[in-house]
Amino acid sequence: MGIKIRNVTKAFGTYTAIQDINLQIQKGDFVALLGPSGSGKTTLLRLIAGLENLDAGKIFFNGIDYTAKTVKERKVGFVFQHYALFKHMTIFENVAFGLKVKPRKIRPTKKEIKEKVMELLKFVQLEHLADRYPAQLSGGQRQRIALARALAVEPEVLLLDEPFGALDAKVRQELRRWLREIHQKLNITTIFVTHDQEEALEMADTVVIMNHGKIEQIGSPEEVYEKPANAFVYSFLGKVNEFKGESLVTNFPHVKGTEEAVGYIRPHEIVLHQQSNENSIPAVVIHINKAGSTVRFELKRLDTDELFEVEMTSDHYKKQGPFHKGEILYAEFKNIVLFDRKTNSIQTEKNVQGEVVSAISSYMS
Ligand SMILES: Nc1ncnc2c1ncn2[C@@H]1O[C@H](COP(=O)(O)OP(=O)(O)OP(=O)(O)O)[C@@H](O)[C@H]1O
Numbered sequence: 001m002g003i004k005i006r007n008v009t010k011a012f013g014t015y016t017a018i019q020d021i022n023l024q025i026q027k028g029d030f031v032a033l034l035g036p037s038g039s040g041k042t043t044l045l046r047l048i049a050g051l052e053n054l055d056a057g058k059i060f061f062n063g064i065d066y067t068a069k070t071v072k073e074r075k076v077g078f079v080f081q082h083y084a085l086f087k088h089m090t091i092f093e094n095v096a097f098g099l100k101v102k103p104r105k106i107r108p109t110k111k112e113i114k115e116k117v118m119e120l121l122k123f124v125q126l127e128h129l130a131d132r133y134p135a136q137l138s139g140g141q142r143q144r145i146a147l148a149r150a151l152a153v154e155p156e157v158l159l160l161d162e163p164f165g166a167l168d169a170k171v172r173q174e175l176r177r178w179l180r181e182i183h184q185k186l187n188i189t190t191i192f193v194t195h196d197q198e199e200a201l202e203m204a205d206t207v208v209i210m211n212h213g214k215i216e217q218i219g220s221p222e223e224v225y226e227k228p229a230n231a232f233v234y235s236f237l238g239k240v241n242e243f244k245g246e247s248l249v250t251n252f253p254h255v256k257g258t259e260e261a262v263g264y265i266r267p268h269e270i271v272l273h274q275q276s277n278e279n280s281i282p283a284v285v286i287h288i289n290k291a292g293s294t295v296r297f298e299l300k301r302l303d304t305d306e307l308f309e310v311e312m313t314s315d316h317y318k319k320q321g322p323f324h325k326g327e328i329l330y331a332e333f334k335n336i337v338l339f340d341r342k343t344n345s346i347q348t349e350k351n352v353q354g355e356v357v358s359a360i361s362s363y364m365s
Pocket of ligand 1: 012036038041193
């Protein structure tokens with residue numbers, strides 16, 4: 001099922017949660033709606049489902065205007081963050097529910113329902129839990145059952161709202177992989193909401209980045225990460241150090257009047273030296289975190305007192321270090337990305353420092 005959202009707007013009272021959104025989702029796509037809290041992700045998902053009425057615009061399913069269709073008519077399957085399983089029903093009954101409540105004419109027979117439910121439980125690898133109650137399952141198992149239940153009615157679109165949000169990191173990781181496999185097998189158009197950029201970039205084929213009820217960028221994970229459309233997308237996808245105004249001037253003596261310029265640098269794009277060079281800025285080490293395969297440093301610039309983060313692989317650190325808290329190091333900023341705050345557009349990207357200085361100078365002068 002392909003979905004087209006055309007000029008859709010939705011307000012709650014005087015607050016516009018979705019502002020004139022356009023989005024086209026291809027049949028079989030695996031889409032993440034990604035954005036900070038309150039950006040309108042859930043509202044957009046509920047509009048697609050037919051759980052909310054829109055104020056303006058249209059929604060098409062396979063080219064047909066579905067704007068006025070009910071939830072039932074849209075044939076969507078849902079999975080929510082908080083497992084909406086029926087507590088008083090067994091796992092089997094939970095999965096069978098959608099089939100049992102079908103109108104008599106199209107309701108499968110008891111035998112067919114049993115076969116279908118057992119097939120789904122096998123599919124989500126939990127057939128041995130058929131007779132248990134939801135309270136006897138782990139959070140991850142409950143979400144897998146919630147998915148089996150959503151799939152029982154053979155939806156044409158699968159909608160998931162922060163499906164793994166309430167689970168711990170390890171289970172979440174397992175379920176991400178599992179859901180991708182399920183999508184590969186079934187190829188149902190799937191849209192999931194998340195505020196976790198790692199989850200979106202890892203799982204989705206298409207990422208839709210939302211902010212303040214609008215879409216900031218649509219693209220593959222590579223596209224949005226490598227070619228962010230604006231400052232919001234850049235800073236939302238991964239850690240960044242932000243420098244503006246005086247800190248950019250101090251860093252780049254050629255730059256004049258920097259009010260509208262913001263420079264972003266990812267922590268792994270800063271190189272630390274024990275000796276100064278003409279491109280480096282002195283900074284004192286505030287904290288070193290050596291847990292895991294990446295070593296993270298917090299440093300304070302000596303010229304502006306600003307804090308910033310640096311990351312390097314532990315292998316690299318072994319060769320270059322050890323560094324110590326309180327030590328003065330020299331930070332060289334590679335790949336600074338400069339945004340114009342007025343137009344919210346990228347001025348320069350992925351340059352080495354020398355080129356950036358000239359780009360900034362020509363932009364500012
Ligand atoms: N039923 C409602 N009545 C009034 N305001 C609402 C309603 N539903 C959502 N909103 C508002 O609309 C905005 C968007 O909410 P929405 O739940 O879509 O955001 P979200 O991006 O999914 O956020 P989160 O990640 O926190 O769930 C928020 O400011 C929210 O307060």
